[in-house]
Amino acid sequence: xxxxxxxxxxxxxxxxxxxxxxxxxxxxxxxxxxxxxxxxxxxxxxxxxxxxxxxxxxxxxxxxxxxxxxxxxxxxxxxxxxxxxxxxxxxxxxxxxxxxxxxxxxxxxxxxxxxxxxxxxxxxxxxxxxxxxxxxxxxxxxxxxxxxxxxxxxxxxxxxxxxxxxxxxxxxxxxxxxxxxxxxxxxxxxxxxxxxxxxxxxxxxxxxxxxxxxxxxxxxxxxxxxxxxxxxxxxxxxxxxxxxxxxxxxxxxxxxxxxxxxxxxxxxxxxxxxxxxxxxxxxxxxxxxxxxxxxxxxxxxxxxxxxxxxxxxxxxxxxxxxxxxxxxxxxxxxxxxxxxxxxxxxxxxxxxxxxxxxxxxxxxxxxxxxxxxxxxxxxxxxxxxxxxxxxxxxxxxxxxxxxxxxx
Ligand code: ADP
Ligand code: ASP
Ligand code: MG
Numbered sequence: 301x302x303x304x305x306x307x308x309x310x311x312x313x314x315x316x317x318x319x320x321x322x323x324x325x326x327x328x329x330x331x332x333x334x335x336x337x338x339x340x341x342x343x344x345x346x347x348x349x350x351x352x353x354x355x356x357x358x359x360x361x362x363x364x365x366x367x368x369x370x371x372x373x374x375x376x377x378x379x380x381x382x383x384x385x386x387x388x389x390x391x392x393x394x395x396x397x398x399x400x401x402x403x404x405x406x407x408x409x410x411x412x413x414x415x416x417x418x419x420x421x422x423x424x425x426x427x428x429x430x431x432x433x434x435x436x437x438x439x440x441x442x443x444x445x446x447x448x449x450x451x452x453x454x455x456x457x458x459x460x461x462x463x464x465x466x467x468x469x470x471x472x473x474x475x476x477x478x479x480x481x482x483x484x485x486x487x488x489x490x491x492x493x494x495x496x497x498x499x500x501x502x503x504x505x506x507x508x509x510x511x512x513x514x515x516x517x518x519x520x521x522x523x524x525x526x527x528x529x530x531x532x533x534x535x536x537x538x539x540x541x542x543x544x545x546x547x548x549x550x551x552x553x554x555x556x557x558x559x560x561x562x563x564x565x566x567x568x569x570x571x572x573x574x575x576x577x578x579x580x581x582x583x584x585x586x587x588x589x590x591x592x593x594x595x596x597x598x599x600x601x602x603x604x605x606x607x608x609x610x611x612x613x614x615x616x617x618x619x620x621x622x623x624x625x626x627x628x629x630x631x632x633x634x635x636x637x638x639x640x641x642x643x644x645x646x647x648x649x650x651x652x653x654x655x656x657x658x659x660x661x662x663x664x665x666x667x668x669x670x671x672x673x674x675x676x677x678x679x680x681x682x683x684x685x686x687x688x689x690x691x692x693x694x695x696x697x698x699x700x701x702x703x704x705x706x707x
Pocket of ligand 1: 306307308338448469470471472474475476477478479480481504505506507508552
């Protein structure tokens with residue numbers, strides 16, 4: 301069987317819902333099909349806005365109950381469109397699909413999928429139209445998987461059902477060397493290693509949800525990114541690094557504007573302090589990325605600076621202020637003007653000049669680097685948001701990513 305996932309832009313209007321139904325019906329002629337859909341267009345953004353108009357910090361359970369309604373509209377409409385074409389289809393919500401998650405709201409992880417109901421419908425020849433992005437706790441409360449989480453629903457269903465492939469249909473033709481809506485010369489990548497894609501997704505390549513890539517890698521599931529508006533195009537296939545035919549130093553450049561940084565000033569230089577700070581943030585499900593602990597002239601204290609998602613800033617600042625007071629730090633400083641620019645490549649480790657060339661080029665462009673972090677396959681710089689798009693373009697040019705031969 302196969303799983304096909306359609307994002308928000310793919311189901312934005314009645315015409316597009318009919319297009320989705322046509323693609324799914326065509327696939328169903330040769331394979332049992334599960335279709336996963338997101339909410340129509342910007343519905344989820346609209347629901348988020350509504351929640352914040354009602355209250356400043358919405359109750360997380362109710363927030364999930366609200367956000368999950370977006371997908372419930374689109375599944376019903378896609379199932380109706382299929383029925384209208386004479387194709388048997390049934391819509392199922394997260395709970396009806398048997399998607400069980402942790403009891404954590406807004407960023408829940410899937411822990412189990414009870415597939416009996418889905419299998420029964422597939423056996424009876426139905427296309428199952430599944431709501432992305434949502435699940436249920438064992439106690440029956442609705443949860444969501446984090447923004448962009450429909451990709452994860454699709455991959456988790458594909459893995460649980462033993463699908464031969466999971467196709468993520470979106471509004472671009474696959475994974476590019478940079479966001480094609482920002483860098484016009486970005487080149488489509490025919491294949492990307494799971495590891496590279498995971499890193500790209502984590503640092504801002506919105507095209508796939510990081511957890512979806514993680515799951516696909518774990519289950520060695522062929523995951524393809526394809527274009528809803530050009531469904532015959534092959535798109536991009538994700539595979540293990542060892543199966544890749546092409547090896548390149550740099551695969552892509554990403555940018556993440558949803559960033560902020562916090563500095564905790566004059567933190568006492570004692571064992572256990574970093575654990576106290578980052579433990580408190582983790583309890584609030586706040587992911588921290590770049591971390592710098594810097595010397596102070598006064599040897600008994602350090603400054604600890606780290607980046608977080610901008611949408612987590614209010615909570616992270618509050619938690620950091622509480623911890624700062626508790627451990628006797630001087631205070632907390634916040635900077636909202638942060639974007640993260642990253643270069644990703646499976647063999648970056650073997651290319652020590654990549655980082656140097658990246659920093660030099662940013663310097664020549666008068667783009668100031670606020671923080672740096674590196675991993676085996678990624679180099680990231682925190683820069684000012686106003687420099688972000690220019691930075692992606694100059695770094696894309698620097699590594700000739702538009703050039704096939706450089707691939
Ligand atoms: P969907 O609603 O289908 O889930 P998303 O908006 O989540 O779609 O993801 C698709 C978007 O991801 C594209 O429109 C593109 O602007 C953006 N994007 C960012 N980086 C990349 C990249 N490296 N390759 C392809 N698309 C990217
Ligand atoms: N509708 C959800 C969102 O906008 C999930 C998704 O699109 O993947 O985040
Ligand atoms: Mg998406």
